[in-house]
Amino acid sequence: MGERIEVKALDGSGSFGGYLAPPAGGSGPGIVVVQEIFGVNAGIRQMCDEWASKGYFAFAPDLFWRIEPGIELSDHVEAELQRAFQLFGQFDVDKGILDIEASIRAVRERSAGKVGVVGYCLGGLLAYLTATRTDSDATVSYYGVGIHDRLNESHAIAKPLLLHIAKQDKFVDPAAQAKIHEGLAGNSHVTLYDYDADHAFARVDGTDRVESCAQEANARTEAFFAEHLK
Template sequence: MASVTIESLDGSGSFEAYRADPEGKPRGAIVVIQEVFGVNTGIRAKCDYWASKGYLTLAPDLFWRIEPGIELDPDVPEEMQRGLDLFGRFDQDKGIADIEATIREARDLAGSRKVGVTGYCLGGRLAYMTAARTDADVSVGYYAVGIDNLLGEKHGIANPLMLHIAGDDGFVPKDVQAKMHEGLDDHPKVTLHVYSGEDHGFATEMGKRRSEAAAQLADSRTEAFFAEHIG
C-alpha cells in the first residue's frame, strides 16, 4: 500500500497519508478527508477512484495524534461507537493544519498544479473549514456535520465549495439544514445540493449506508466540479 510521510506544520511529529497515483502526468491533486472511521478501505477506494481520473490523491491519517492507523467499519456497532468517541477527542484545528500540510505536499507532488479536497461526515465538516481557512483551490463536503456552528467563517471562503446534503440525515437535522441554506445559499462561491430521502453516509464506497443512485449523482457532480476548477 503506497503512502507518503508528511511533517506536521507545528513540528510536533509526522503522519502517514495513503497515496494513489494516476497513470502519466497528474492533471492536479485531490486530498481525501476521512470520516470518523479513519483511512479505511472505503477511503482508500475513493483515492484510487480519483487517481483513475488523473489526479494524484492523498488521504492523511488525521487521527495520528490519538492513535495512528485507525481503520473502523461503520457497519459494526462497536466500531461505529468508537468512531463517534474519536470524533469527540479529535482536535479539529490541528486537523485543519494537518490537511494544510497535506495540501502543500500534494501540490508539490503534482508539480505545483491545483489541489482540491473532498471529505465525508467529519471530513465534510473539515472540507468546509478547509475552504474557509486554507488556499485549497476547490472543496467538496459530503453530509458535513455541524456547519451551522461554522457559518461565522463563511467570509473566508474564497474558492469554490460544494456541499452535498442528505435530506434525512440523522446527524444533520432539518433545522440545521435550514440554517445552512439561510447562511450559504447567497454565497457566490458555495453550491448546495440536497438529496431528498437520503441518510448520512449515502455515498460511502461500501457497506449498508450506501445509496447507489444518490451516490452516483453526487459523485458525478463532484467530478464535474473538480474538472471545472482543477482541470
C-alpha cells in the same frame, strides 16, 4: 496501487502518514481525500484509487494520528462504530485543519497545478473549514456534521465550494440544514445540492449507502473538480 507517505505537521509536533495514489500518467492536479470517523480505511483508499484513475494525485491523510495512528474501522461492526464515535469526540478540529493544510502542500509538491479537497461526514465539516481557512483551489463537502455552527467563518470562502446535503441526515436536523442554506445562499462561490437520503449515502460499501444519490453526487463532484482543477 498507492503507497504510504509521511507528511510533517505544520505545528512541529511530528509527522503523520497517509495513502497516496498517483495517476497512471505520472502528472496531474491533486485531491486531498478527507476521512470519515473510521480512519483511512479500505473505502477511503478505494476513493483515492478511483481519483487516481481519473488523472489526479489523491492523498488521504491519517487525521487521527494524534490519538491513535493507523486506525481502520467500519460501520458494519458495532464495536468499531462505537470506537469511531469515541475518536470523533477526542478529535481536535483545529489541528485537523492544519494537517489538511500540510497535506495540500505535500500534494502540491507532487502534482501539476491545482489541488482540491473532498471530505465526508467529519471530513465534510473539515472540508468546509478547509474552504474557509486554507488555499484549497476547490473543495467538496459530503454531509458535513456541524457546519451550521461554523457559519461565522463563511465570509472567508473565496474559492469554489460544493456541498452535498442529506435531507434525512440523522446527525444534521432540518433546522441545521435550513441554517446552512440561509447562511451560504449569498456566497457566489458556494453551490449546494440536497438529496433525499440519510447521512453517509455515498459511503463506499456503507450500511446507509443510496446508490442513486451516491452516483448523482459523485458525478457532480467529478464535474466540479474537472472544471476547477484541470
